[in-house]
Structure formats: structure tokens, C-alpha cells
Amino acid sequence: PKNYFNDFLGLGLSGGVHGKRSKIDVVSIGSFSFTNVNVAYPDSLALKNLRLNDIRSGTLGSDILKRFTVIMDYGSKKMTLRKNSFFNRPFHYNMAGIVVEHDGIIPIKDVTDRSDRSIRIQQNTRSTSVVSIYVNPLFTFFLAPKFVVAEVRDGSPAHLAGVLKGDELLSINGKPFYEYKLQEIYELFSSKSGRKIVLRINRNGVKFKKRFVLKEVL
Numbered sequence: 478p479k480n481y482f483n484d485f486l487g488l489g490l491s492g493g494v495h496g497k498r499s500k501i502d503v504v505s506i507g508s509f510s511f512t513n514v515n516v517a518y519p520d521s522l523a524l525k526n527l528r529l530n531d532i533r534s535g536t537l538g539s540d541i542l543k544r545f546t547v548i549m550d551y552g553s554k555k556m557t558l559r560k561n562s563f564f565n566r567p568f569h570y571n572m573a574g575i576v577v578e579h580d581g582i583i584p585i586k587d588v589t590d591r592s593d594r595s596i597r598i599q600q601n602t603r604s605t606s607v608v609s610i611y612v613n614p615l616f617t618f619f620l621a622p623k624f625v626v627a628e629v630r631d632g633s634p635a636h637l638a639g640v641l642k643g644d645e646l647l648s649i650n651g652k653p654f655y656e657y658k659l660q661e662i663y664e665l666f667s668s669k670s671g672r673k674i675v676l677r678i679n680r681n682g683v684k685f686k687k688r689f690v691l692k693e694v695l
Contacts, residue, residue: 480499500516506537511544513568517538544563569667572634572694573635574634581623583620585619621654622655623645624645626643626644634689643680644680645678648677670691671690671692673690674689675688
């Protein structure tokens with residue numbers, strides 16, 4: 478392809494898979510057609526142990542298949558596709574340039590500011606004219622997955638902002654990391670060009686913020 482960028486494509490049986498991301502004008506499957514479709518080209522190292530038969534030219538990924546209800550008829554060796562609500566959605570890719578992954582579990586203490594929190598009133602033992610009021614906030618303790626940066630694409634907005642592999646994410650756009658699912662983070666990073674992203678990061682015990690703007694490169 479003429480327009481592409483080098484990227485981390487995912488994990489394979491032998492580890493990380495790198496290659497090129499690009500777009501093609503049209504993809505047709507039977508009577509269905511899509512335009513401006515994301516494609517990925519794994520590098521030769523990722524394919525060296527993969528046996529390709531003569532009629533195989535690639536892999537149909539989830540970005541296509543999620544747009545259908547898929548019915549597999551193994552007896553007849555037939556696959557039936559029916560359009561679903563995702564069919565007309567545009568094709569997006571990760572514009573931030575970072576891959577986030579789970580890295581264990583960490584304890585979280587959350588303080589809830591509630592209007593109905595308990596109030597305890599106590600008479601001061603030294604003076605009958607002084608009343609002490611104790612407000613007890615609600616503390617919640619729970620375990621949450623730790624999110625770390627697993628890959629950073631060279632030249633990407635996150636890379637230019639100074640985000641490094643191994644950085645721990647504490648919050649994204651002011652929202653605590655534990656309120657996100659990994660898929661929601663990916664969807665945010667793939668949402669739209671021009672969106673501002675603010676990451677609060679922990680790097681070797683030092684906490685700080687990194688800011689960047691999502692930008693299309695294809």
C-alpha cells in the first residue's frame with residue numbers, strides 16, 4: 478500500500494505480531510460491500526512459521542465479522558452472514574498509538590461523597606457550649622485490574638507526548654482507570670481525530686500527566 482504506518486498488530490502464539498496498517502477502497506463479500514476498510518499486513522517474521530495454502534490470501538478479522546450475525550454450517554461447509562446493527566459503522570483504528578494491557582490486580586480505596594452519609598454528633602466533655610460533628614465518608618475497598626502501556630508506536634501522538642512502554646495508567650480524561658474496560662479504552666483511542674486525551678500516569682512511583690490529540694494518519 479502507498480499509505481501505511483508500522484504498528485503492533487496483536488499477539489500470536491509466538492509473541493507480539495508487528496507489521497503495517499493501511500486502508501483499501503472496497504472489500505466485497507458476496508453481495509455485501511464496504512468502503513475505506515482497515516487492513517493489516519504482518520511482517521515476514523510473523524508469517525515464517527505459518528503454512529499458507531494456495532487459495533488463502535488473508536484473514537477476515539473481527540472488524541468485518543462483527544458487522545454480521547454469523548451462522549456456521551460445518552456439515553455443509555457453509556457460512557451465512559446476516560447484517561446487524563454494526564453494519565454501517567465506519568472503520569476506525571487506534572489513533573493514540575499505544576496498546577494497553579492488564580498487568581495483575583491492585584487494591585483500590587474509593588471515597589464516595591454521598592449526601593446521605595452518616596453524621597455523628599458528640600457533646601464536648603470540656604464545655605457544654607461546644608458540639609463536635611463527625612462526618613463519616615463512605616470508603617469502599619476493592620480489587621481492580623492494573624493497566625499498563627504494552628506498546629508505543631513511533632511517531633504517534635502518545636509517543637510524541639512522552640508516553641513510554643511500562644507506564645501505569647491511573648486515569649484517562651479525568652476518569653479513574655478502574656471505571657474503564659479494555660475495549661472502552663480502545664474505542665476511546667479510535668473514536669475521532671481531534672479528540673483530546675489526558676493520561677494520568679505512574680512511572681516508577683512518580684505521578685504526572687501526559688496530553689495529546691488523536692490524529693488520523695491514513
